[in-house]
Amino acid sequence: MKALVNKNTGSIYQIRTEDGRTLNARLKGNYRLKNIKSTNPIAVGDVVEIEETGNQPTICHIHDRRNYFVRKPTNLSKQLHIIAANIDQIYLITTINYPVTTTTFIDRFLATAEAYRIPAAIIINKTDLHTDADRQQADILEKTYNTAGYETIRISAEKDIDLSYIHKKLQNKITLLSGHSGSGKSTIINRLLPGANQKTGQISECHNKGTHTTTYSEMLPLPYGGYIIDTPGIKGFGTFDMNSLEISHYFPEIFNTSRHCRFADCTHRNEPGCAVMEAVENHIIAETRYKSYLNILEDCFDGRYRR
Ligand SMILES: Nc1nc2c(ncn2[C@@H]2O[C@H](COP(=O)(O)OP(=O)(O)OP(=O)(O)O)[C@@H](O)[C@H]2O)c(=O)[nH]1
Ligand SMILES: [Mg+2]
Ligand SMILES: [Zn+2]
Known part of the structure; x- marks a missing residue:
């Protein structure tokens, strides 16, 4: 029977069967995915086949994924962690403060979403805490990412401001x-889905960071159709599977501008007649985006990992 993986808590998978039952299942034998080196063979969002012969259902087959989203779990890790499979869109939850979300992090995240061809948008949460300076920073952030082609939405999950649009x-x-941990993912889900009851945690005062309250990804059904996936907070975002020539494809505004570069193989670093560098100088492309592009390009050459 077909089932959807809702939650993965190590070796046990919470699944929802086609006929509407929620069960705990294990993976049959030493099942391994063939084409991807991942720490988790099955992810939230996977569609699987189960067998119910023994006392606990077992997952015997994983249906082909329409897509998936991954990251490197640690700095030195060679393996990837699949965050979720078969997703339609990603909302990156950011905060100007409590905790700080840097543009480097946002750019690495969005470039990865582009590489895996999953539409992404940015939510700027905790607007209730914004000072005038924070609001100015949010304006710059919105301008930068709207210019790059990403939608941005400002909300306060805590005060329930502007969430109706997200519905x-x-x-x-x-x-x-x-x-990041503490950006308010679980709080947003609790607001959107009053019965959800996802655990939320305080921001550590001395580190200005969340305390990794959500430890397992979980997929929750929405009353009006669809699902929302809560995930553990992430610190850094390494890039992978990226060929140096492809990186500009993952920065939409850089890619669009590169048509006007003098050389077709321009890397936008120091070539004469580079339309991208000109657009950065003229403040058409944000300097932060260009710097992130250069950073990822450097990583490609020496395999570094950044936060
Ligand atoms: N002032 C304010 N606080 C918020 C808002 N949204 C969330 N918070 C608070 O921020 C803290 C962290 O929220 P969580 O929802 O646990 O954050 P998370 O992103 O799920 O964190 P992890 O599960 O650790 O990844 C909690 O104390 C929330 O009450 C908001 O819009 N405004
Ligand atoms: Mg959480
Ligand atoms: Zn160029």
């Missing part, structure tokens, strides 16, 4: 929420 966007879609 419409979620209908009949599978949406992944990601971002």
